[in-house]
Amino acid sequence: xxxxxxxxxxxxxxxxxxxxxxxxxxxxxxxxxxxxxxxxxxxxxxxxxxxxxxxxxxxxxxxxxxxxxxxxxxxxxxxxxxxxxxxxxxxxxxxxxxxxxxxxxxxxxxxxxxxxxxxxxxxxxxxxxxxxxxxxxxxxxxxxxxxxxxxxxxxxxxx
Numbered sequence: 001x002x003x004x005x006x007x008x009x010x011x012x013x014x015x016x017x018x019x020x021x022x023x024x025x026x027x028x029x030x031x032x033x034x035x036x037x038x039x040x041x042x043x044x045x046x047x048x049x050x051x052x053x054x055x056x057x058x059x060x061x062x063x064x065x066x067x068x069x070x071x072x073x074x075x076x077x078x079x080x081x082x083x084x085x086x087x088x089x090x091x092x093x094x095x096x097x098x099x100x101x102x103x104x105x106x107x108x109x110x111x112x113x114x115x116x117x118x119x120x121x122x123x124x125x126x127x128x129x130x131x132x133x134x135x136x137x138x139x140x141x142x143x144x145x146x147x148x149x150x151x152x153x154x155x156x157x158x159x
Contacts, residue, residue: 005068011036012080020067027051027062029070030077038078038107042136049135052108053077059115061134078107081114089152090114099148101139109135113149121156123149 004019011034018033030036030053039062042050046061053062054076062075081088090110093099100106109132116123116131123131128149129142137145 005071007067007071009070009072010074012076018067022066022068024067025063026053026055026060026065026067026070026075029067030062030075036077036079040104040107042104042108047136048105049108049112049132050105052111052135054111054115059112076111078111081110088114089155090117090149093148093152093155094145097144097148097151099140099144101137105135105137105139109137109145113152117149117153117156121153123153125150128153 002021004021006017007020007029008015008017010016011030016034018029020029020033027039027041030039039053040050041063042048044063046064049061051062053060055065055070055073081091087095090113094106094110112132112135113128116128120127125146128146132145132149
């Protein structure tokens with residue numbers, strides 16, 4: 001029987017505690033222990049970006065972080081993006097501009113795009129494409145995604 005680790009972390013502003021097996025990832029904790037299933041597993045190797053979350057303000061592939069390493073950390077997931085029942089401008093623009101299809105990559109892309117626009121709401125198309133290069137989508141041609149991020153940036157600048 002393997003040793004379990006006590007993990008306490010803040011997710012989307014709420015405090016959580018759980019017991020985690022040593023091989024469990026932050027993604028496993030979010031989905032299986034905390035039942036926050038918005039973050040998706042695409043590859044389990046950090047190559048696709050579907051599991052992107054913010055850990056202490058840094059964009060992170062949650063499949064690459066072991067659960068015990070999340071101890072004491074602050075995590076932001078797709079579930080924390082909408083506030084008080086209002087969609088974030090990125091979420092709204094993705095809906096309006098059809099920036100999603102099957103939805104596996106969408107949460108990771110939204111988290112990554114928010115990380116960029118929080119830093120630089122006036123990011124141009126090339127910067128957005130570069131920033132989102134670690135997020136793979138097998139359904140779209142990326143054009144609608146990029147356009148939605150640019151439109152959300154314009155809205156966020158004006159707010």
